Amino acid sequence: MKPLTLNRDIRLSVSESPDGRFLFAGFDSSGDFIGSRPLKELLFFSHTRSYMGLLIEDSDGAVRAGSREVVESFGDSHPFVRYLGKSDEDERWIGIFKEAAAIYREPGLPRIIGAPGGSLQVAESVSAEAARLLDRVFAEILAEGGIGQERLEDVIRFRRSEAAKTTDAPPPLPNGAPSVGAGR
16 A cells, blocks of 8 residues: 655656747656646746746646746745656756756855846856856846846846845834743
């Protein structure tokens, strides 16, 4: 008898389309195809910008997503799903997505050196594939805002300042409100 578990492995087939977007097909542990609707709900379960995947394209059984959506979603792993590559090449893509996502989510973006003249520069420890993916992520952000590539340095500076303002401390209590543990 197979033990009951909420955890599941999904094998992803990943391909890059000519326009730079990514196509995903999913397969369960038995090798059965997972339809595009349930797959995008799993891949983008916490991606608020796409309304948890509702705005992500799907066609012919595949999920189609841009670089920014992929990096943002792979930066926040699913609590019950582990994504594996269907092939070695797919596994390589998943590793690139995770590497780029980790860099993109780091407070202060320490592995992004800057963008003089609109050209993204990253630390030497960053793989060329992750650097290329991050470059596309920032290009999508600029295009979405109608901002020219020459302003990339400003966007990075803004992201750094936003990260510096974020704290893990809870918001202050209103005047007169008891603090946690008061009265002990």
